[in-house]
Amino acid sequence: MRLHHLTLTLVGLVFAIGLLGANAPVFAAPAVVPAAATPLPPGPKTxxxxxxxxxTCAGCHGTDGRLHAAAFMPLAGMPTAQFVQAMRDFRxxxxxxxxxxxxxEGFSDGEIDAMARYFVQVKPE
Ligand code: HEC
Structure with missing residues (x-):
């Protein structure tokens, strides 16, 4: 009975040391991985x-390039060539x-072309 008790104590002690050992690296590492360390998902392929x-133009040129107040030029329905020329000349x-x-300056030729194809098919109001 006494021997049994001793065995239990020893087993418990070994178990506790094992737990401490297993836990030690956890204490060393930050408990919560900060969100910033999470790798970002890969960017869009297209x-x-x-x-x-x-x-990104909507703030000044209106949603969809349509303007209700004529503070800035609307872009909706602008002919492709005119749009491309204007953008390249600005750039x-x-x-x-x-x-x-x-x-x-933020857009490549290809991106300007893509926007031109978008705006030309938006019906001006
Ligand atoms: C911060 C406000 C602002 C933003 C954002 C903006 N524009 Fe403009 N846009 C202007 C202003 C102001 C003019 C008149 C020229 C000037 O003074 O810069 C103009 C003129 C233009 C013109 C010439 C219109 C014409 O009738 O000849 C085009 C084309 C144009 N912008 C396209 C764009 C596109 C495409 C975007 C988005 C990628 C964009 N703009 C974003 C303010 C803005």
Whole structure:
């Protein structure tokens, strides 16, 4: 009986040490992995669509390039060639602009083409 008790104590002690050992690295590592350390999912495989990129223009040119107040030029229905020329001229500094040079500098030729194809098919109001 006494021996049995001793055995139980020893087993318990070994178990406790084992637990401590197993837990030690957990104490060393941060308990919660910060969200920032989580790797981001891979980016989209296809380039953004003209429609998606056009959303960044909405603040000034109106949703879908349609304007209710004529503060800025609407883009809806603008002929493709005119749109592409305007964007490239803004980007290259050939057309004077207060804002559009900065905007246009962010887009490649392919992206400008994609937006042109989007805006031309939006019906102006
Ligand atoms: C911060 C406001 C702002 C944003 C955002 C903006 N624009 Fe403009 N846009 C202007 C202004 C202002 C003009 C007039 C030229 C100038 O002064 O820059 C203009 C002019 C234009 C013109 C010439 C219109 C014409 O009738 O000749 C085009 C094309 C154009 N923007 C396209 C875009 C596209 C495409 C986007 C989104 C990728 C965009 N703009 C985002 C302010 C903006």
């Amino acid at each position: 380039p953004p669509s003209g429609a998606a990129m056009a959303q 290259d500094g050939k057309r004077p602009a207060t804002l559009m040079r900065h905007v246009a």
